[in-house]
Amino acid sequence: MKLSAVFISRIIVSLSWVFHGLVPKLIYIAPLEYEMTSSLGFSENITLLLIKLAGISEIIFGLVFWLFYKNRFVVALSIGGLLFLIVAVAVLTPHLLFEAFNPITTNIPLIGLSLILWSNINATNKSV
Numbered sequence: 001m002k003l004s005a006v007f008i009s010r011i012i013v014s015l016s017w018v019f020h021g022l023v024p025k026l027i028y029i030a031p032l033e034y035e036m037t038s039s040l041g042f043s044e045n046i047t048l049l050l051i052k053l054a055g056i057s058e059i060i061f062g063l064v065f066w067l068f069y070k071n072r073f074v075v076a077l078s079i080g081g082l083l084f085l086i087v088a089v090a091v092l093t094p095h096l097l098f099e100a101f102n103p104i105t106t107n108i109p110l111i112g113l114s115l116i117l118w119s120n121i122n123a124t125n126k127s128v
Helices: 005-027 031-038 044-067 072-092 094-098 103-127
Strands: none
Touching: 005 031, 005 044, 005 103, 031 044, 031 072, 031 094, 044 072, 072 094, 072 103, 094 103
């Protein structure tokens, strides 16, 4: 079985959205997730609710991405969401940009993989 760049990109981007929704937000609320969300100034209950809603949203988006990875709008949403998350961290908790595993080192590669999928959509549409 040949693993194409498109297939590998699809798997990594989809599973990254699902993982980041499931593990640090629903299964175990990571301290950094709590720190970022609590910096919005809401009560602890609202903060925890926002984290869980974000986790559910990311899981749903990961599944949508898996199914509709050939849709420009879905790929653009992924890229936009990843860029938004970098900016949100930079504004809310900028010190996290200097941690070993930070939004720059995680989101930029995912944006790159999304761009591979975007290029494939463009190439497929031109050949039709």
